[in-house]
Amino acid sequence: MAPARDRRTGFSRRRQYSVFLGYVLAVAGAVVGAVLLVVSTFDPSPFAALRMTMASVTAPVSGLLDGAVRGIVAVPETIGTYFRVYDENARLRADAKRAAALVTRARIVAYDNRRLRRLLVLRDREPExxxxxxxxxxxxxxxxxxxxxxxxxxxxxxxxxxxxxxxxxxxxxxxxxxxxxxxxxxxxxxxxxxxxxxxxxxxxxxxxxxxxxxxxxxxxxxxxxxxxxxxxxxxxxxxxxxxxxxxxxxxxxxxxxxxxxxxxxxxxxxxxxxxxxxxxxxxxxxxxxx
Missing domain, CATH: 2.40.10.340 (Rod shape-determining protein MreC, domain 1)
Structure with missing residues (x-):
């Protein structure tokens, strides 16, 4: 029976390089963090300048990501607002139609009242x-x-x-x-x-x-x-x-x-x-x- 294949990192150069690169990045990150901590403690001015430089680089990316997130979140709200506005417009149109009918009826009544008052005045003045x-x-x-x-x-x-x-x-x-x-x-x-x-x-x-x-x-x-x-x-x-x-x-x-x-x-x-x-x-x- 063939022996089982060994899965240790020593038998794969790609995995060896990946592990080595991870260690290097971890050590480099630790060193950079320590340096930044020392600089921010003893000399804040260069650290502030570096911080603002990094912020200037990352601000556009953050803005784009924030806009995309807001757009995605606003989709349901926009759909709901559309249906609310549509229903409100329909209700307002119905109210306006009813109000127009009431105004027309009131004008007719006012016109009839004026005409009937004139007729009554005419009857009172007309002896025959x-x-x-x-x-x-x-x-x-x-x-x-x-x-x-x-x-x-x-x-x-x-x-x-x-x-x-x-x-x-x-x-x-x-x-x-x-x-x-x-x-x-x-x-x-x-x-x-x-x-x-x-x-x-x-x-x-x-x-x-x-x-x-x-x-x-x-x-x-x-x-x-x-x-x-x-x-x-x-x-x-x-x-x-x-x-x-x-x-x-x-x-x-x-x-x-x-x-x-x-x-x-x-x-x-x-x-x-x-x-x-x-x-x-x-x-x-x-x-x-x-």
Whole structure:
């Protein structure tokens, strides 16, 4: 049987050199440490200079290692921060959406309150007011312009009565039922309203165009010039509409016939005031017996 192989260091030069080099380094380290200890004790200045030189050499390496460690440690924190920020942004967006809805609702309520207060003031000043009722619908998409009022004969509403809003004239009652009435709007092609210009009293007729606007037509005279911004109110002619109710404002200048925008837009109204005719039509005389 072959003898076992000897594993002692004497049989391997590499291991001999490694052990010898370890001893040399250990002895050299001990000697250097002792020298540094003696120098730092008896003459600190050279030791401080040596220490700072070594620190200058090792500082960049330490900085790189510290940055790498910080980057590795910061990865989980960065991921967690991202998800927290994402959730926070989602919550803030939801809060902003709810706040916007509340602001919009508050603006609508404030606008309705202002408009209703103006209507109440108008009703208190109007001695011939019959009832304040709601405009429940209007024909904004057809060639005819009508609106439905949720008050009828039981509330005292009758044909021929004027309907107005806080901003101006809306139209007149043409049909009535027990609890509803039909309103012919000033923008209907069949509507003719006697008006006058505010600044000089020039008479005219406001005729509906069927598209949400009216034509201002001069009467009795020709070559009448109209300027943009001219305001027209009811003149009282005919006895149906009381004088001084705002009707429309001219949008473009012209001569004899110009286009105007009504002050009261039925599509934007929900309440209106029904008033008696300015000069009620006298009742027909009773027939005399023969």
């Amino acid at each position: 007011a019959i009832v304040a009722a709601r405009l429940v619908s209007s024909t904004a998409s057809s060639g005819r312009r009508f609106a439905l009022l949720d008050a009828g004969r039981l509330q005292g509403v009758g044909s021929g009565m004027a309907v107005r809003g806080p901003d101006g004239l809306i139209g007149r009652i043409v049909e009535t039922g027990p609890l509803a009435a039909r309103v012919l709007l000033v923008t209907d092609p069949e509507s003719l309203v006697p008006v006058r210009r505010v600044r000089d009293g020039v008479p005219a007729i406001a005729a509906g165009r069927g598209d949400g606007t009216v034509d201002i037509r001069s009467v009795n005279t020709t070559n009448v010039r109209f300027a943009a911004g001219d305001t027209f109110v009811t003149s009282g002619t005919g006895g149906l509409y009381a004088p001084g109710v705002p009707v429309a404002k001219v949008s473009v200048r012209g001569m004899d016939t110009v286009r105007a925008i009504p002050f009261a837009a039925p599509d934007a109204l929900d309440f209106a005031l029904v008033v008696r005719p300015f000069m009620p039509i006298p009742a027909a005389p009773a027939p005399t017996p023969r």
